[in-house]
Amino acid sequence: MKAISVLLVEDNPADADLTRETLEAGKLHIDLSVAIDGEQALQMLRSDRAMPDLILLDLNLPRKGGRQILMEIRADARLRHIPVVILTSSDAEKDVAQSYASGANCYITKPVDLWGFQRIVAAVEDFWFGVVKLPASGSVSPEPVAPAEGAERAHC
Amino acid sequence: MQPTVDRSPTPHFLGRESVPDLVAMAEVADENFRLAVEASPTGIVMADETGRIVLVNAEIERLFGYQREELIGRPIDMLIPECLGDAHPGFRSAFTENPARRGMGTGRDLSGLRKDGSEFPVEVELNPITTRNGLVVLSVIVDISERKRIGAERGTGDEQFRLVVEACPSGMIIVDTAGIIKFVNAEIERLFGYPRSELIGQPVEVLMPLRFRHRHPGHRDDFAAHPGTRPQGARRDIYGLRKDGSEFPIDVGLTPVKTHDGMAVLGVVADLSERKRAQEELDRQTRELQRSNAELEQFAYVAAHDLQEPLRMVASYTELLSQRYQGKLDEKADKYIHYAVDGARRMQRLIDDLLAYSRVTSQGKPLLPTQSAAVFAEVVETMHKRIEESGAELVCGALPVVNADQMQLAQLLQNLIGNAIKFRSETPPRIHVEAREHGREWVFSVADNGIGIDMQNAERVFQMFQRLHERGRYEGNGIGLAIAKRIVERHHGRIWVESQPGKGTTFYFTLPKTKDPQPEASKQAAISPSPVPPSEAGRIAPDMKVRQ
Helix, strand or coil, rough: CCCEEEEEECHHHHHHHHHHHHHHHEEEEEEEEEEEHHHHHHHHHHHHCCCCEEECCCCCCCCCCHHHHHHHHCCCCCCCCCCCEEECCCHHHHHHHHHHHCCCCCEEEECCCCHHHHHHHHHHHHHHHHCCCCCCCCCCCCCCCCHHHHHHHCCH | CCCCCCCCCCCCCCCCCCCCCHHHHHHHCCHHHHHHHHHCCCEEEEEECEEEEEEECHHHHHHHHEEEHHHHCCCCHHHHHHHHHHHHHHHHHHHHCCCCECCCCCCEEEEEECCCCCCEEEEEEEEEECCCCEEEEEEEEEEEEHHHHHHHHHHHHHHHHHHHHHHHCCCCEEEEEEEEEEECCHHHHHHCCCHHHCCCCCCCHHHHCCHHHHHHHHHHHHHHHCCCCEEECCCCCCECCCCCEEEEEEEEEEEEEEEECEEEEEEEEECCHHHHHHHHHHHHHHHHHHHHHHHHHHHHHHHHHHHHHHHHHHHHHHHHHHHHHCCCCCCCHHHHHHHHHHHHHHHHHHHHHHHHHHHHCCCCCCCCEHHHHHHHHHHHHHHHHHHHCCEEEEECCCCCCEEEEEHHHHHHHHHHHHHHHHHHCCCCCCCEEEEEEEEEEEEEEEEEECCCCHHHHCCHHHCCCCCCEEEEEECCCCCCCCHHHHHHHHHCCCCEEEECCCEEEEEEEEEEEHHHHHCCCCCCHHHHHCCCCHHHHCCCCCCEEECC
């Protein structure tokens, strides 16, 4: 079985490690890449490497904010099909609304305690890699899709 | 050349030698006429073209204190005080050139000069008489000392009134119905920088900034159509225009007044510059205070919020340590990890509490008419597990509609009820919630039969993180009542506590009544739909028991 690949965009290494630890403890084998800022994330996505199946995106990032990255992903015909889960410590209504408006598939406020966080990560794994049907890697149509039509994404 | 004098004691014309024509006149004059002139109660003096006296009557002698022989042939200017006398020859020649009967010095105060040097006020009428020998002037002189004295007495009232008006610290201005300034006092001169001579007779609009002028005649007509006193402060943002072109804020009170020229308007003008400056300063300070409060609020929020991030790491990793390595290291390691985890959790709760406290004001919703009974029902629903576990009995009296942030009212009730459950005694808690009308507010009470508190600590319970009991005995950080207080204060109410240790505690809080009278129950349901059945909407039936 092909490994599921996830790109985590997170500038805090402690946070990134925590996510990695938590994902590794789960039942699925997940190949996790970490980008420490937006520039690096977009660079990785636009390289020849295989596309991730899911992007976990922090909002508060240096150089290029999470929302900006999200908008660039959604504006890029090659990337716009990738589901993006916002994973942030912010619970501000403004951030939630703006994230969905910019094309986020899902918005999660990181729980402050470890058990809560573990529960959330397990739920994300279960939903995106158990419940939801994702497009197969490499099957992406190069045809440009109007942004409005591109809105047919799964939301958790 | 001095004329010779006829010293005849009988009344008659004098100076006939120097004016031969008058002799003839006198000779033909009727005796009655002479008597009349002599007996006239007004002074009569006749002068020739050169200003020499040719005739006087007895009254002139009396008035001026001269014998007539001292006057005949002398210049008439001797009867006039020096200050006027100097100008007199000029007046005289002007009169000679254009003789006509006239009052002399109309509008001027004229005086006569007595032989003893004293002066007295006179009124003079001049009558030119052409004789064969040329022009003579018959002057009729009346002593007006008495009239002046009476006038002055009568004038005292007017004078006092004038002084008051002049000294008045408000500007006073009288404007006629055509908008023409009829009168101003000294303060108007000072305020607007005009001498009054430049204002009298001008349209009142000269005192207004250009942008208001075109509207004013309309306002004036309105006032004329509906005259009535317009007190000061009735209008806002009126400005006066000074002579130098600068503007200043004024307040104007208008009163219709009846003058001898008809209706007019008395305007009382106050300079608001100082008041306005003070008001602006007060506004500025208020804004500054609000800004600094908001900043502090924001600071507390941001501090608490930003503390969460590093704390989340501390908590998560100590928990991860505990999960992975509990029992795998030695006993001490287990204990240390436990302390770290516990410390991080407590800090997390403190930050949560701080944020909750901060959100009372930062994220409060508008105050709207809210059925407190419905809110109470929701709270009971939310807390039912705790109520059940504690065996508490809740009794609710009639609860009104209040202006509130529904969520916060719920939090308030929940905190107070939660407090009552938490600090219960050995016996099962019995909690009574009710509201009573008191003047313009509702006084809510939440009474329990719990352990009570020492009234010495009555104020402390509302302070943040103040605990009256040792840690571990009761859960919590002591934020609940601080939040309750903050919520009540945001709702313009007060909160206080009455308690007896061992007997119980009653928390009271007030909420202002809604402006409208309490609507009917059905209306209340319409205002704020609630899970409470319509029959119970608004006011839960008295003593509804919520027994879990």
